[in-house]
Amino acid sequence: MTAASVSHAQPKVVAHRGYWKAEGSAQNSITAIRKADAINAFGSEIDVLQTKDGVLVVNHDAHVGPDKILIEGADYKQIKDIKLSNGETLPTLKNYLKAFKKCRNVTLVLEIKEHSTDEKMVRATRDIIAMVEKMGLADRVMYISFMPTICDEVVRCAPGAEIAYLSNRMTPKQVKERGYTGVDFHYSQFQKNPRWVKECHDLGLNVNVWTVNKDEVIKEMIGLGVDYITTDEPERVQQLIKNSCK
Numbered sequence: 001m002t003a004a005s006v007s008h009a010q011p012k013v014v015a016h017r018g019y020w021k022a023e024g025s026a027q028n029s030i031t032a033i034r035k036a037d038a039i040n041a042f043g044s045e046i047d048v049l050q051t052k053d054g055v056l057v058v059n060h061d062a063h064v065g066p067d068k069i070l071i072e073g074a075d076y077k078q079i080k081d082i083k084l085s086n087g088e089t090l091p092t093l094k095n096y097l098k099a100f101k102k103c104r105n106v107t108l109v110l111e112i113k114e115h116s117t118d119e120k121m122v123r124a125t126r127d128i129i130a131m132v133e134k135m136g137l138a139d140r141v142m143y144i145s146f147m148p149t150i151c152d153e154v155v156r157c158a159p160g161a162e163i164a165y166l167s168n169r170m171t172p173k174q175v176k177e178r179g180y181t182g183v184d185f186h187y188s189q190f191q192k193n194p195r196w197v198k199e200c201h202d203l204g205l206n207v208n209v210w211t212v213n214k215d216e217v218i219k220e221m222i223g224l225g226v227d228y229i230t231t232d233e234p235e236r237v238q239q240l241i242k243n244s245c246k
Contacts, residue, residue, distance in 0.1 A: 010245060011222055012042035013237045014109050014230040016211050017060060019044070021232060026086035028058045030099045037103035041234045043142070044100075045109040048093055050124040051076045056093035056131065062113070064090065072115050093128065097135050108137070109230075111166070112145045112154075125153040133158075144184050144208075155179040164208055172200045182206030182227075187217055190224055197224045215240065 018025065018032020019039060025031045028046055036044035047060040055076035063070055065082040082090045100108050112128060115121045132141050142162035143154050148170075154163040155178070164182035165175050168189045175183055183200055187209040190196055200207045208228035209221050218240050221229055231237045 010241060011226050011229045011237075013234050013241070014043035014045055014208065014228050015041045015106075015234040016045050016230050016232050018046065019234055024086055026084040026088065028060060028091070029084050029086055029088045030091055030096060031086060031088065033096070033100055033103060033106060033108070036234065037106040039235055039238070040105050041238070043107045043109040043228065043230075045111060045144075045230060046096065047111045047113050048124070048128060049113045050115065050120065050127065051079070054123075054127065056124065056128060058091045058093055058096050060113075072120060093131060097131065097137060100140075101135060101137060108141045110141055110143050112143060112147075112150045114145075114147050114150075118149045121147055121149045122153050125150050126157055129154065129158045129161075148178070151180055152178065162206070164206060166210075172196055172203055172205055176203045176205055180205070182208060184208035184210060184228075184230070186210060187212050187221055190221070190226070194224055197226060201225075212237070219244070 015036035017027040019035035020027040020032045022035040025035050033044040046058050048056055048058055049071045050056050051071055051074055053075045064079055069079055079090060112125055115124060132138055144164045144166055145151050146166040151163050151165055154161055162181045164184040165180050166184045168185050182205050197207050207226045208230055209226050210230035212218050212221055212229050212231050213233050218237050222241060222244050229237050
């Protein structure tokens with residue numbers, strides 16, 4: 001998929017941390033991506049961090065479990081038995097990708113999380129890309145990150161991959177100049193700067209917004225013509241998009 005191929009008329013829905021509000025699901029669980037796939041969401045978003053001994057795990061926060069163990073400072077054996085709220089074990093990226101490979105509809109929107117040093121972020125990024133490519137999933141994964149170090153590394157290591165910048169610390173023009181393919185800003189940035197949507201599209205950039213859960217904001221983002229809406233309420237957003245096309 002290229003930036004030029006994206007239709008700006010009808011946003012695509014990305015389930016934030018998967019469809020975790022569905023029965024039996026949990027944030028960043030394997031069930032969550034299966035649930036997102038089952039409702040034909042365009043995308044399912046996850047967060048990835050790397051342990052001290054190099055294992056890639058799926059979790060949003062830098063710390064995990066009741067003891068708040070720092071993932072990047074721990075060996076995998078210290079966190080491998082931690083349970084999610086739905087009873088699943090904390091997933092490794094490898095196991096997550098195995099489950100994702102069996103999904104029929106959904107695209108994986110993979111956030112590479114901030115680590116404490118550039119060296120760690122570069123290592124994590126390279127290892128993630130290598131795993132995705134080894135499993136034959138490169139054309140089904142979009143990358144996102146708040147960290148320019150990570151976005152730059154994706155550009156270097158995975159030419160042609162979709163990579164969107166999550167922070168508003170750059171203008172659309174600056175994002176384009178760095179070779180990124182899109183922006184993924186909090187919706188409030190487009191409320192303040194609605195012209196940015198057209199500016200991004202004129203530059204050939206995709207526009208994603210997060211995390212949009214309220215009806216009035218969902219409708220506003222649809223009206224602005226964004227390409228993707230990341231949400232905790234994917235079925236509700238799907239319905240509102242459908243209604244907007246009537």
